[in-house]
Amino acid sequence: MSADDRQTLAQGRVATRLPAQDLARARRFYSERLGLEPVDERPGGLLYRCGGTEFVVFRSAGASPGTFTQMSWEVDDLDRVVSELGRRGVVFENVELPGMLGGGRTRDGIAEVEGNYPSKGARGERGAWFRDSEGNMLGIGQPVF
Template identity: 65%
Template sequence: MFCLFASAGAAEGAFTQLAFSVDDIETEVADLRRRGVVFEEYDLPGMRTVDGIADIAGNYPSKGTRERGAWFRDSEGNMLGMGQSLP
């Protein structure tokens, strides 16, 4: 699935610019870490990462009832993410 949203201006990289759907987020995060990728860590009301991965209540209704997510930056500082839909 590819979703495109209109922007009101230039992206400054603070929000997710691109996200990938994965089947096993723990394996993907571990693989990318071995390659030098640094994952964002968050401790916010309603969202906290543990080892770079957050458990997220809710999701697109057709995909499942919850999701696990992780975020990292590309070489230009854009925020990229990955998510695993769970039942």
């Protein structure tokens, strides 16, 4: 078998796995608050697809500490998404991180983050964070060009 024939992580797809102590509660949150329905399920797990990628919420005895972003969506209109999710009852976190503009704090649930990855061609990013029903920290970002 040549090196070209071997599967490496660089060719693999990345899929997020989020723990849930109460899968039914998590399913309601993702449906009612985020407007997402699983595309498939199995005992102990729900599969969701968004924008050509997927993530799983799975039943777990463990819990997320919720101290860091575990998954994030990139959107074209952050203000519109934050407004819609807020209308659905999502509560956005007030965070303070290095690299954030405007005193390093979120304003109205949205942060201005300086810099971005050069390959994205953006000069910065706007972001917002919230927790799901299981304490997982989720983010939403919009590149600033």
